[in-house]
Amino acid sequence: MQPSAPPFDERLTAPRSWWVICFLFGIACALMLLPLGTLPLLAGLVGGTAASAVVVSSYGSIRIRVVGDALVAGDARIPVSALGEAEVLEAEEARAWRSYKADTRAFMLLRSYIPTAVRVKVTDPQDPTPYLYLSTREPKALVAALKAAVRA
Numbered sequence: 001m002q003p004s005a006p007p008f009d010e011r012l013t014a015p016r017s018w019w020v021i022c023f024l025f026g027i028a029c030a031l032m033l034l035p036l037g038t039l040p041l042l043a044g045l046v047g048g049t050a051a052s053a054v055v056v057s058s059y060g061s062i063r064i065r066v067v068g069d070a071l072v073a074g075d076a077r078i079p080v081s082a083l084g085e086a087e088v089l090e091a092e093e094a095r096a097w098r099s100y101k102a103d104t105r106a107f108m109l110l111r112s113y114i115p116t117a118v119r120v121k122v123t124d125p126q127d128p129t130p131y132l133y134l135s136t137r138e139p140k141a142l143v144a145a146l147k148a149a150v151r152a
Contacts, residue, residue: 008145084121
């Protein structure tokens with residue numbers, strides 16, 4: 001029996017600078033409520049920071065996983081049997097594939113703050129999607145996990 005490869009699991013969290021912006025948004029909300037008094041000022045600080053943090057957290061909660069015989073990217077669940085070759089895209093090539101080389105039919109899970117990506121061809125003849133574009137901080141690990149899942 002062959003040992004199973006460790007599954008790939010990555011959460012595409014928002015960068016630290018976005019959390020600083022959340023706090024600055026809270027300060028802006030507090031300053032708008034400054035003429036109303038101290039309590040509204042504190043409520044604006046807490047409420048504005050919390051509201052913007054919820055938005056940033058939900059945007060950064062997307063996950064890419066290779067579990068069993070499937071690739072789960074956000075809401076999409078694709079069987080590994082429907083996938084072809086996976087290609088690591090370094091920063092410059094990734095930018096090209098999300099701009100002028102992009103196909104409008106492709107499934108693209110992209111985050112602009114992540115420079116690297118993986119492009120996976122879709123081999124299922126029933127699926128009109130030509131490829132998957134997945135932003136990832138660990139492209140080599142994702143490709144290795146996909147290859148291990150195909151072998152298994």
